[in-house]
């Protein structure tokens with residue numbers, strides 16, 4: 001199964017398992033289990049989406065958005081529960097206006113779920129921990 | 141067992157936490173499902189919080205609150221409380237995965253923007269329908285938008301949108317506004333804002349990409365207004381679901397579901413307090429929510445010390 005390393009963005013091929021005791025990136029040697037949240041921009045989004053065989057959960061946000069800020073720590077906390085199951089990513093729509101336009105973002109926070117490069121689900125509005133877990137679980 | 145459990149981390153909950161811990165309660169946890177700050181973080185501007193004389197955004201206003209309010213030992217747990225119940229003298233808070241016990245509870249769950257119940261509103265939420273101009277105004281630069289509502293929030297957010305958008309059509313069902321005279325004046329003078337009074341939105345229309353316009357019923361008949369965005373500010377619904385128990389609410393609420401309290405923020409249940417937007421007759425202002433929080437904390441201290 002292809003996994004993008006959240007530390008160095010190297011594509012790793014790892015066996016698919018129910019759970020992992022240990023998994024390190026072949027290139028940077030950092031643990032693939034410890035960090036599961038990355039920032040995406042125009043430069044790396046497509047590359048990450050097509051090279052992830054696990055679902056990618058993308059949070060479109062901006063610094064001036066209260067509900068986005070509220071959800072920020074929830075998103076990070078929940079990301080840790082899904083290492084090597086689903087990759088969590090953030091797109092700052094202030095800096096990445098082309099991506100905002102490309103994905104037709106008109107409201108933030110918007111959460112989009114991608115599988116093999118294709119968008120399969122989308123939700124707008126802040127989610128709490130349980131809501132977010134349910135959304136991810138649905139796509140595993 | 142907690143001395144005091146605070147549910148909600150907006151202005152009311154944060155202030156209550158500050159007063160409760162500084163006032164001597166040891167075991168105080170504020171349950172807030174996200175980052176503390178509350179709904180004012182959705183506001184583009186606030187200019188009526190005394191002592192903060194610069195016009196700041198809601199996010200800026202709230203930035204320093206958590207640090208100050210947690211200085212005396214208030215703990216924040218990022219948890220959404222599902223249900224509050226009472227067993228004898230002990231309160232039980234259901235977090236979804238465990239039950240937390242507390243001697244006293246303060247409900248400060250605030251309120252949420254109300255849906256207007258318009259045709260197309262649900263379908264286009266996130267695709268042109270928005271309840272937060274600060275969050276989403278950015279996506280409508282030089283575009284035409286519609287604002288629905290006639291209170292302070294609707295007018296203030298219309299003024300904010302007029303700075304970003306090419307045109308703002310304000311649709312309000314009455315012929316007068318319920319807002320501060322200064323704000324009404326600014327709206328009337330703004331040449332980017334067009335008023336459609338005594339009018340209602342019949343339907344929000346759009347395509348696959350999202351909203352393209354709204355049909356408005358005016359005194360002169362139906363008109364189509366082109367717009368990519370529609371911002372709805374028609375009031376608030378209080379967040380009282382945590383108080384729902386089998387057979388009704390844990391404490392007395394009024395016809396709108398707002399929690400009944402006395403001047404000390406005591407509810408009909410001993411040891412249960414409510415503060416801020418969630419209580420009846422709330423002015424729905426940050427300064428009032430903060431004041432309520434302080435009052436409620438002092439009442440909780442004397443309740444806990446008396447038991």
Ligand SMILES: Cc1cc2nc3c(=O)[nH]c(=O)nc-3n(C[C@H](O)[C@H](O)[C@H](O)COP(=O)(O)OP(=O)(O)OC[C@H]3O[C@@H](n4cnc5c(N)ncnc54)[C@H](O)[C@@H]3O)c2cc1C
Nearest residue numbers: 148150151152173178179180183221250416417424425426
């Ligand atoms: C767009 C806008 C503009 C405004 N402008 C002004 C203004 O100019 N001046 C002014 O004074 N006021 C203004 N207000 C009103 C002001 O924001 C509110 O009156 C104030 O925030 C109420 O504070 P509160 O603590 O009672 O509730 P809230 O601020 O609503 O906070 C409640 C908190 O509880 C949390 N919560 C809810 N349920 C649960 C649960 N079950 N478990 C855990 N956490 C939970 C929520 O996440 C939230 O953070 C504005 C509001 C809006 C939306």
Ligand SMILES: [Zn+2]
Nearest residue numbers: 005008025028
């Ligand atoms: Zn790596």
